[in-house]
Amino acid sequence: MASDFRTRTAGAPWGWDDAHRRLSIAVVGATGAVGRELVELLVAAGHPANRLDCLARRYDKIELENRQKVPVRPLETTQDASAFSGFDLAFLCTPTEISRVLGPALSEFGVRVIDLSSAFRMRDDVPLVVPEINGAELAREGRLVANPNCTTAIAALPLAVVDREYGLDEVLVVSYQAASGAGAPGLATLTYELRREAGLPGLGSEPKSPFVATLVNNVIPAIAEVDERGTSGEEQKIQDELRKILGRPDLVVESTTARVPVERCHSVAVHLKTKRDVDLRRLRELLARAPGLALTDDPHGPRPRDCAGTDPVHVGRVRAGSRGSRSLCFFAVGDQLRKGAALNAFQIAARLSVER
Ligand SMILES: NC(=O)c1ccc[n+]([C@@H]2O[C@H](COP(=O)([O-])OP(=O)(O)OC[C@H]3O[C@@H](n4cnc5c(N)ncnc54)[C@H](OP(=O)(O)O)[C@@H]3O)[C@@H](O)[C@H]2O)c1
Structure with missing residues (x-):
């Protein structure tokens, strides 16, 4: 690292x-x-x-x-x-x-x-x-x-808090996943590409990339194989595993997963609907004291660079959605090699x- x-x-x-x-x-x-x-x-x-x-x-x-x-x-x-x-x-x-x-x-x-x-x-x-x-x-x-799955674990922690208090109805998870999510070869590839783009000497031999395209300066909008319906393996894992961990086999979950040129920490933008009206002030209090979570008020955070190497899932940008008092949005970042x-x-x- x-x-x-x-x-x-x-x-x-x-x-x-x-x-x-x-x-x-x-x-x-x-x-x-x-x-x-x-x-x-x-x-x-x-x-x-x-x-x-x-x-x-x-x-x-x-x-x-x-x-x-x-x-x-x-x-x-x-x-x-x-x-x-x-x-x-x-x-x-x-x-x-x-x-x-x-x-x-x-x-x-x-x-x-x-x-x-x-x-x-x-x-x-x-x-x-x-x-x-x-x-x-x-x-x-x-x-x-x-x-x-690493993205699932990161999304699940704040979602469990919302589910316990307000009952989740439907969830949309969009992920921004780090290179090290593809293991040591993913990290080696990003490091090599960054050095190559910067024109640094002593590059050494090019590692075998686990990605379908150059990652540096790029976003790859699917992780793992894409099936005949167009769903990626990672998206299916998020849907199936969230339902199992939350004990909510009925939960509607949609997801899009993307690889971004970040070393470590997966980020998720989550948009959801609940069964009961959300009291934002109370929800913030619950998120702030939930084990494994760290709530931030930074209007431009949390960010992977600051969260790398830390234990909690960092949650921020908690706000009402535009579909009434039962809709909610937040952004969460977790070090996927640690909590994930x-x-x-x-x-x-x-x-x-x-x-x-
Ligand atoms: N990376 C993440 O963020 C993340 C998060 C959650 C879960 N996971 C899961 O965790 C597992 C490990 O992922 P990783 O990212 O650490 O992968 P990785 O960096 O590619 O490491 C794979 C490890 O498995 C070893 N290995 C491969 N084939 C083996 C064999 N036949 N016998 C014994 N050891 C063998 C490798 O040994 P050599 O070095 O000797 O090849 C290496 O130590 C995967 O199932 C992955 O899906 C990964």
Whole structure:
């Protein structure tokens, strides 16, 4: 990450106590954008190095912000869950197809699994959890928990507050998603393109871009594949996952997702209708004290550049819509590598009743 986007770990250790520090933990995909962030969180929370095993495709090491080097060993085969023998908990920060194999195998082997991919999110027997909203789901049977899509988690936190108080009727989410949402290759591509556009020397070889077009100086108005109806994979995830997390299968959700040339932090413009009249002053009070949220009065904020590396979802531009007292608009920004991924998964782990 660029040096002005330092992670601010003010919230550490996020409820990670001595009992958690006795857990033997595997982070699979530790060299990726999300895995690396998870290792940072675990180390910042004081998890001992001898109870933290980092895995990826190949031998590597990651350098943390405190300059500590953490070794990464290769996962020889995704078929052999016995490689995880002795672990209490595994975070799968891996592509969906790898999680699909490892998740069930590890749970059968007795390991608690928190999966950050989309492999299990919509399965009825797997809780899909944002702890501040539906943490009670973690009491359910089963060793596998799914972490939501990053944009969904960011939009869900303020939406849950509105839903509890005024009842959501319909929601429109438009996203502006950072390059690192496409993982380490996305970030490497943006960094390379920025340097190339600036004419900087020592460019090195061009990374393989995960984007369909040059990202710098651009906006790409669809994320992931677009289906025959014209809906992108990311848009479908937001619609399905919001309904599941909010426990509102009936909720009308529309979305458009776009990639923007920002390093980290996804932003969402949300327009919605409620079932009951909205009292804006009361809503602001509720948003200001809701766990996981930070309300701003900045008429031109929140902005990704200021929110990168922070824990909360920042909400601003809260205002009445033009469709009467049941319509509302707001803008929210969250660091998708933290609350949209690693931090949310870490908070799930902190609330699991794992045998220790
Ligand atoms: N980026 C986000 O904002 C975000 C947010 C929420 C959820 N997610 C989800 O989180 C997961 C990880 O995303 P990411 O952005 O961190 O991706 P990434 O930067 O591309 O990292 C992927 C990681 O998976 C490892 N990996 C790939 N194939 C593997 C295999 N066969 N065996 C073991 N490890 C393997 C990679 O190891 P090598 O380095 O050795 O290749 C790397 O450590 C994905 O499912 C993604 O959809 C991402």
